[in-house]
Amino acid sequence: MxxxxxxxxxxxxxxxxxxxxxxxxxxxxxxxxxxxxxxxxxxxxxxxxxxxxxxxxxxxxxxxxxxxxxxxxxxxxxxxxxxxxxxxxxxxxxxxxxxxxxxxxxxxxxxxxxxxxxxxxxxxxxxxxxxxxxxxxxxxxxxxxxxxxxxxxxxxxxxxxxxxxxCGVTTGVLGAIRVADVLPGDVVVVQGVGGIGINAVQGARIAGASTIVAVDPVERKRNWALEFGATHVAADMEEATALVADLTRGVMADKAILCVGVAHGEHLGPLVGIISKGGRVVVTSITPVTETAMTFSLFDFAMSNKELRGHVYGAANPVADFPRIIEMYRRGQLxxxxxxxxxxxxxxxxxxxxxxxxxxxxxxxxxx
Ligand SMILES: NC(=O)c1ccc[n+]([C@@H]2O[C@H](COP(=O)([O-])OP(=O)(O)OC[C@H]3O[C@@H](n4cnc5c(N)ncnc54)[C@H](O)[C@@H]3O)[C@@H](O)[C@H]2O)c1
Ligand SMILES: [Zn+2]
Ligand SMILES: [Zn+2]
The missing domain is CATH 3.90.180.10 (Medium-chain alcohol dehydrogenases, catalytic domain)
Structure with missing residues (x-):
């Protein structure tokens, strides 16, 4: 046809x-x-x-x-x-x-x-x-x-x-809940508030994060993030790092989720820097397939027992998970x-x- x-x-x-x-x-x-x-x-x-x-x-x-x-x-x-x-x-x-x-x-x-x-x-x-x-x-x-x-x-x-x-809801919401494994009381940073990042904010809220810092250079995005459950916002990672240091008295964030439109190796350093000892960075964004380099201190990373986790599609099992997502929507949680x-x-x-x-x-x- x-x-x-x-x-x-x-x-x-x-x-x-x-x-x-x-x-x-x-x-x-x-x-x-x-x-x-x-x-x-x-x-x-x-x-x-x-x-x-x-x-x-x-x-x-x-x-x-x-x-x-x-x-x-x-x-x-x-x-x-x-x-x-x-x-x-x-x-x-x-x-x-x-x-x-x-x-x-x-x-x-x-x-x-x-x-x-x-x-x-x-x-x-x-x-x-x-x-x-x-x-x-x-x-x-x-x-x-x-x-x-x-x-x-x-x-x-x-x-x-x-x-x-x-795509977006499942990746964002379940990415926060399952892949970042946000736990009640966690301090979570979401970098990039588009269709994926806004749902990572929702997922972190549903999982019970105490503090959700949404980072986006666009003011409108930051305002939306606050409406969807972010507790704080920042325009860039430098501002976010100072904010998280202040909010946690220097302990830093439990989880940080990368959701910018196009990821590059240089995004990793600030993300690894914003998480606490034992914290986790989740890479959701797609990087140009030919790019392979990233730079951050592996010494600090290893000695702080930090984690870097790849992420595809919210670790979802669509047949089981789509109805669960719909139920959260029906009940006004999502x-x-x-x-x-x-x-x-x-x-x-x-x-x-x-x-x-x-x-x-x-x-x-x-x-x-
Ligand atoms: N891993 C997966 O399974 C999966 C699934 C779907 C989409 N993705 C990828 O997730 C990413 C996000 O997709 P989307 O549809 O939400 O994109 P989008 O364009 O809707 O949103 C991206 C957001 O990132 C912000 N941004 C850009 N640079 C930034 C920076 N340096 N710091 C903070 N914020 C910044 C933009 O202002 C925008 O609000 C894309 O790379 C997409 O391909 C991955
Ligand atoms: Zn998609
Ligand atoms: Zn299969």
Missing amino acids: KVPAAVLWERNSPWKVEEIELGEPGPGEVLVQLKASGICHSDDHGVTGDIPMPLPQVGGHEGAGVVLEVGEGVSRVRPGDHVVLSAIPACGNCRWCISGRANLCDLGRRAVAPAADEQVPARRLGGQTLSALCQLGTFASHAVVSELQAVRIDDDVPLDVAALIG RLDELITTRYPLSEVNAGFADMHGGRNLRGLLEL
Whole structure:
């Protein structure tokens, strides 16, 4: 079928909305009518090449919608089901899935680089195959996706907020709770208050942090952070370090979570410096794939028993965790409606990215 979709043809160029050809759902695949897609900074990493996605590419990996058709052998969902699309598949069979670490599912590598002989949903335009980050392509009216990435949710959950669960909410909230392992009474620093960082603030609040210091150069972001549960804010890490030293009488923070739009090695030093002995730094942000250097004192790091932890997708098990996230939303513990700053039609996708870069959105949302 032909559907409108935002396509990236060249690095550092605008998205173009065009009619693409979506294949029929093959074995294990489902056709989803998308209702909404969040605009996540990871899509922009595909634009800059930080994530070296092959081009041309259909954008979007944070979506929700309604299943229209299922391919052969599909058992997880049926037509009519409301689904959140999971950025990472959960095959249910690999050693990671069966040990409750589906965020590390072996099929996750398909998100960026499927093997040549591997079945992924077919998208074409003008005779060319289109790639899609996470094999989702949610900047479109419809998507064909693996059933391993379609997680059924209750029909009463608004599909706009549900879309955000597909990446930003899950990564931010569960990243704080599970990966940073925020404990009641902890002092937590969140650097970068975008769609991910604001949810790390919420996760830290839910986990019972006593003190949450949100760091962002944009004043509007700092004000939002205070509304979502931060207890203090700072414009940069220098200011945050002085603030945390003062608040903790020099003990420093238990956890620090890096959520800036683009991470670089130089971010590590101040983060390692702001945590206490035995503290933990969590790297959520994506770094350009070619960058490998970082500099901080390994002597202090070792002698202070500090930890540096990589983080992908909130250590989430989507089938188990999406309903838990929804329940926190229903009970008012997690604010999701307020995350959507601006809504755009698909034709305005570039305005959505411009607002993200301009610091004007917590999350921009495409209504599809
Ligand atoms: N690890 C994962 O599983 C995962 C999942 C989703 C997104 N990500 C990554 O998380 C990062 C954040 O994504 P997002 O969608 O929230 O981005 P965003 O653009 O919405 O927000 C980034 C925020 O960082 C702030 N910022 C920039 N430089 C800063 C600095 N030096 N100090 C403090 N704040 C700074 C910006 O003002 C902005 O508010 C991206 O790198 C994204 O690719 C990782
Ligand atoms: Zn994302
Ligand atoms: Zn698996």
